[in-house]
Amino acid sequence: MSHHLPSISWYQARENLHRTVTQHLSIAREQLPLSQVIGRTLASDVTTVLAVPHYDSSAMDGYATAGAPPWQLIYPDYPQDPTANVHRITVDLTPGTATPIFTGGLLPAGATSILRSEHSRSFIRDGHSYIEPLGEAPREGADMRRTGEERAAGATLATAGTTLTPRLGASLAMGGIDTVDVFNPVTVAVAFSGNEVITSGVPGPGQVRDAFSSFAEPLLEAYGAQVARTERLADTPGAFDTWISSTDAQILMVTGGSSTSGVDMVRSTLARLQATYIFESVAVRPGHPALAALLPDGRILLGLPGNPFAAYTALCSYVPVALDAAYSRPLSTLATAPIAAAHPGTGKQSIALQPARWQAGALHVLKRSQSHMLGGFARADVLAVVPAQGAATGEQVGYLPLP
Secondary structure: OOOOOOEEEEHEEEEEHHHHHHHHOOOOOOEEEEOOOOOOEEOOOOOOOOOOOOOEEEOEEEEOOOOOOOEEEEOOOOOOOOOOOHHOOOOOOOEEEEEOOOOOOOOOOOOOOOOOOEEEEEEEEEEEEEEEEEOOOOOOOOEEEOOOOEEEOEEEOOOOOOOOHHHHHHHHHHHOOOOOEOOOOEEEOOOOOOOOOEEEOOOOOOOOEOOOOOOOOHHHHHOOEEEEEEEEEOOOHHHHHHHHHOOOEEEEEEEOOOOOOOOHHHHHHHHHHHEEEEEOEEEOOOOOOEEEOOOOOEEEEEEEOOHHHHHHHHHHHHHHHHHHOOOOOOOOEEEEEEOOOEEOOOOOOEEEEEEEEEEOOOEEOOOOOOOOOOOHHHHEEEEEEOOOOEOOOOEEEEEEEEE
């Protein structure tokens, strides 16, 4: 395994990672009820087994009418059981007649429009009940829902790679879907390194407060991973070797320990394992020491820098890419937006990932964005991807949404 490869572009690093995960990481799938798949990712397309709506119905409470007003009322033979579904009970209409109907009620044969209750007036003539509109008669077809007007039978409701949200689940249920084929969650083991890190209290000189162990897990889960294990490692070769060999998680992620200094153990562990680098250094600020490697058993290891903002920019840059590949999604193209104020370049061949907020349709880059700072990141909506040469006011720049 070679060392100290030249830095590759941030874009190339993401492409390399996506390609490697696609080729080497195989994710199992299972069939589950809709109630159990919120947050999971579809492994195959879902098509509706019936049209939506699947029958002609009323969009309003009121009266189904036929022909021109006034209309003589005809009442269905409603059952005495108060729990009966009266939405299915109706009578055939002929011109000049009408019948009460509820929202979602089956349209009777012969109906030409719906007269809303609040737009109607009733009266008696020759011992018969009639209704008529308070103003103009409803146009033909008014307030009628027609079969298949939203989707035809056999239409695609959702495609493979889509994350199941409560909103999507409701739509699938409307299409008559009971179970779907989903990927098993990608499992991630996370290790936090650094003998200088303390997990509580106020750090003294030569110490730093832990900014990862309680916060990386919910961020990973927001991206769609399942955190299988977290632990803190001492900066010793044996600790890293044991950690890698003692978990079967599909992606291993370690914070700190990925630089080329003598006290950082990730690279020496990868060398002993004869792993293959996907990338070893990236032309990006912050986060250039980040690395990714393919282990001999086909799993992926991500090494994040030790500085907190650098680590989080690397996590947000590469974890979603790995998950997209694992869940058979293409590598996403960056969305773009205008930058609100000119931003200088890095002075090197490196892009800058900068915390930014949406405001008035533009990206406002925030201060406190050096590799050791989290003040800007804490308030950001996105990470702006500023080109190496910088960006002028109003120039379109790419961005990564933050969960």
